[in-house]
Amino acid sequence: MRHFLTLKDYSKEEIVEIITLAIQIKKETKENIFKKYMPNKTLGMIFAKSSTRTRVSFETGIYQLGGIGLFLSSNDIQLGRGEPISDTSRVISRMVDMIMIRNDSQEELEEFASYSKVPVINGLTDKYHPVQLMADYLTIIEHDLQNNLRVAYVGDGNNMTHSWLMLAAQMGFELRIATPKGYEVDKDIYFEAMQIAKKTGAIITTTDDPKEAIEGATVVTTDTWVSMGQEDEKEKRIKDFKGFMVDEAMMSLADPKAIFLHCLPAYREYEVSTETFEKHSEVVFSEAENRLHAQKAIMVWLDKKRDEK
Ligand code: CP
Numbered sequence: 001m002r003h004f005l006t007l008k009d010y011s012k013e014e015i016v017e018i019i020t021l022a023i024q025i026k027k028e029t030k031e032n033i034f035k036k037y038m039p040n041k042t043l044g045m046i047f048a049k050s051s052t053r054t055r056v057s058f059e060t061g062i063y064q065l066g067g068i069g070l071f072l073s074s075n076d077i078q079l080g081r082g083e084p085i086s087d088t089s090r091v092i093s094r095m096v097d098m099i100m101i102r103n104d105s106q107e108e109l110e111e112f113a114s115y116s117k118v119p120v121i122n123g124l125t126d127k128y129h130p131v132q133l134m135a136d137y138l139t140i141i142e143h144d145l146q147n148n149l150r151v152a153y154v155g156d157g158n159n160m161t162h163s164w165l166m167l168a169a170q171m172g173f174e175l176r177i178a179t180p181k182g183y184e185v186d187k188d189i190y191f192e193a194m195q196i197a198k199k200t201g202a203i204i205t206t207t208d209d210p211k212e213a214i215e216g217a218t219v220v221t222t223d224t225w226v227s228m229g230q231e232d233e234k235e236k237r238i239k240d241f242k243g244f245m246v247d248e249a250m251m252s253l254a255d256p257k258a259i260f261l262h263c264l265p266a267y268r269e270y271e272v273s274t275e276t277f278e279k280h281s282e283v284v285f286s287e288a289e290n291r292l293h294a295q296k297a298i299m300v301w302l303d304k305k306r307d308e309k
């Protein structure tokens with residue numbers, strides 16, 4: 001049985017296999033063909049943090065696959081009142097066929113998975129957001145940018161940045177990360193990504209100069225400067241991130257055919273200018289839609305792996 005907790009655990013071949021399935025499932029969905037890949041299966045969806053895209057895409061996704069999603073807010077289940085994560089996992093995983101969790105801590109997610117009888121999917125933690133990156137990579141392929149891919153990430157060294165690090169490392173593409181001083185990526189995650197990169201040929205660089213990162217990039221991406229749980233630091237962060245807004249002047253340094261990606265929600269005039277966001281909004285909202293298709297593929301893939309055993 002496999003879980004989907006971080007792309008660190010997924011080889012290039014496996015990522016390609018899931019993305020290929022996502023392309024097929026998306027095509028079927030667009031043709032109004034809803035194959036019941038997971039008939040009568042239940043997906044438990046535990047949310048300890050807010051969500052629009054993750055909730056709607058997983059719930060719709062499992063329904064379209066022939067199953068049903070259970071939305072479990074941590075405020076409403078006993079987990080929020082202190083029931084141990086290990087007990088929550090041992091109970092829920094005896095009743096459902098797959099579990100998606102969005103919570104604060106990657107360590108707790110891993111603890112939950114270690115007790116689970118069914119596949120567990122990371123729906124975002126403080127460290128990683130791997131399902132988002134599968135949607136992002138699907139969007140990159142749809143724009144035929146996967147060859148000679150040069151991604152520039154400009155902004156906070158956060159869960160999105162760490163996920164880009166792992167995707168670049170596994171797929172072997174070039175990733176340039178620009179973060180302000182004091183907001184760099186996690187050192188251990190960077191080290192792990194570099195170890196994988198040595199084998200795959202990925203070129204990963206970091207800088208505190210956004211222009212240096214964007215120069216010639218074929219994909220430019222960013223994320224909020226204030227992630228969920230960091231609201232108290234908002235004012236300080238806005239000051240510290242001065243000069244890191246992706247705007248038209250910055251985009252002019254990228255490859256002329258470059259696309260702009262954003263996992264959303266986007267905060268205009270902070271990490272991205274209104275003008276740049278609107279100019280690239282069609283791609284950004286396709287990226288959001290791709291959450292549905294990519295996650296359906298992840299669920300089908302995990303379900304199949306479980307049956308193989
Ligand atoms: N990008 C993303 O995960 O969005 P939500 O927080 O709305 O789920």
Ligand code: NVA
Nearest residue numbers: 158223227228263264
């Ligand atoms: N870095 C953001 C991503 C939101 C999808 C956060 O963790 O809030």
